[in-house]
Amino acid sequence: MTAVWITVAVLTVGTFAAKASGTLVLGDRELPPRALNVTALLAPALLAGLLVFETLGAEGGGLTVDARAAGLVAAIVAILLKAPMFAVVLVAAAAAAGLRLFT
Amino acid sequence: MHQDSDIRAGLRAGLPLVLPTLAIGISFGVLAEPVMGSVAPVVMSITVFSGAAQFAALTVLTAGGGAFAAIAAGMLLNARWLPMGLAIGPFLKGGPVQRSIESIAIVDSSFALASRGDGTFDRLKLIGSTLPQGAAWVGGTVIGVLGGSFLGDPQALGLDAMFPAFFAYLLFEExxxxxxxxxxxxxxxxxxxxxxxxxxxxxxxxxxxxxxxxxxxxxxxxx
Missing domain, CATH: 1.10.287 (Helix Hairpins)
Structure with a gap:
């Protein structure tokens, strides 16, 4: 149990430090235009990376294709059909759950 | 300079994320309870408040790894807050203490929602859209810890497919x-x-x- 609480305590401090360091270093100084061009693209680049990681990441590291991939395909179809976010998320869960039920 | 939207606009933007966040919080609680007990996962969701880092640390602890390995896994996932914090940092307000507290609102979805696309960020949209997600994350963890045995296997319900779907939605908007x-x-x-x-x-x-x-x-x- 000690390991659990040490993990919680250190990650609390570490996460806070990681989030706060940017604003503490920069204060309210504006970034130069070239840097803004980069930060403007952070959201798509990071979201795409997260998407790959959350869909294909195996437990404990590595790559795996499982029902989550089917969920993502279903989600993308729903997005292209202009479904609202709520529906997109439910469609993905249903596709993954359905696939697991029948395999 | 852009005008920040009001906080209600942020709250509204965050509302569609409540259900997926709740579901992921539940699955975190269900998976964490056998390994971490019933109190630590809830404390973790409140104080760490970073889903990916929490899952990464939990995976290590579940596999029998020690605190050091669990912290390292969590912090690797936290490393993305550094560039995100630099990007959004100048748009937060107040002195160092207030800015630091506001920076806790940086989460992936809210970061994307607050990004105006020209390199600038909408502070109130960030904070507003994080609030309902924070409540859902902690509430979901509590439900998962307490009700894990009733809910069964979160994977059988496809809950783990919700996050990729929700990132895909945000990405297509981008x-x-x-x-x-x-x-x-x-x-x-x-x-x-x-x-x-x-x-x-x-x-x-x-x-x-x-x-x-x-x-x-x-x-x-x-x-």
């Missing part, structure tokens, strides 16, 4: 021009290439480097 599509494809390819060889967290962090193609573009302000 793809407004060619440069952004290139950044997204670049980020995805980097993550895909690194995923088989690197510890969790590294693929996502390095994917952020795809944003550097912005250096080759004419200033956003000039468009």
């Amino acid at each position: 793809l407004k021009d060619r440069t952004r599509v290139v950044a997204a494809v670049g980020g995805a390819l980097i993550a895909l290439a690194l995923l088989p060889f690197t510890p969790p967290g590294v693929p996502v962090l390095v994917a952020a480097f795809a944003a550097l193609i912005g250096l080759k573009r004419t200033p956003a302000a000039a468009r």
